[in-house]
Amino acid sequence: MKHRRLTIGILALTLLILAQAGLAQEIRQIYVQGEGVVQVEPDRAYISLGVTTEAPSAEEAQIKNANTMRNILAALGELGIKDDAIETSYFNVYPVYRYDQEKGNQLTGYRVSNTVSVTLDDLSMVGEAIDTAIKAGATNVNSVSFSVADERPWLNEALVLAVENARQKAELLAAAAGVKLGPVMIIRDPSAQFQPYSVGKEMRMVTMAAGDASSMTPITPGKLEIRAFVEMVYALD
Helix, strand or coil: CHHHHHHHHHHHHHHHHHHHHHHHHHHCEEEEEEEEEEEECCCEEEEEEEEEEEECCHHHHHHHHHHHHHHHHHHHHHCCCCHHHEEEEEEEEEEEEEEECCCEEEEEEEEEEEEEEEEECCHHHHHHHHHHHHHCCCCEEEEEEEECCCCHHHHHHHHHHHHHHHHHHHHHHHHHHCCCEEEEEEEEEEEEEEECEEEECCECCCCCCCCCHHHCCCCCCCCEEEEEEEEEEEEEC
């Protein structure tokens, strides 16, 4: 029995030593975060535009809207924009009321809104596409945003820069603390962010003289910023 108690005591002491060693190992680590940013020229544009019509009846408002939208699609088609580059993103029919102090809300008609998204791989056509749609009857251009057709290579480049940034931070912190940086213990990619560049949340329309080239809407895309982040844990020798 005495021998058994001695064995248990030695085992408990061994486990305690191992636990303390593990704790010490955890303490001798350094945690850093890295960020990588890549600026990219966009090669794709998205235009959100549409038609809003009103009429006494929902059917009449819808017919007016459909006719105008057909004119817009035909005009965009004449520019060489394919059908598969245009898709409906929003469609709604809702009543319009006018408030009367004596009678309360009075139904005055119906409003139909139809919005499409146009994808362009030729950025030089953005201004022309907007002008053409307006001349064909578009009543609102909601936004223009720019992106890249394939963001994966740029995300990978940003991720490499993020790892380099994290390593530089770890080396700086280790040198400042008077310790030597060891091998990488953990590396994690929490997220990569790709944010399309938007010209404006809402674009108001202006009247343009037909055939006047100087009246073309000027659209100049900025550069996109692609960001990647990493979390790294280094051992300290």
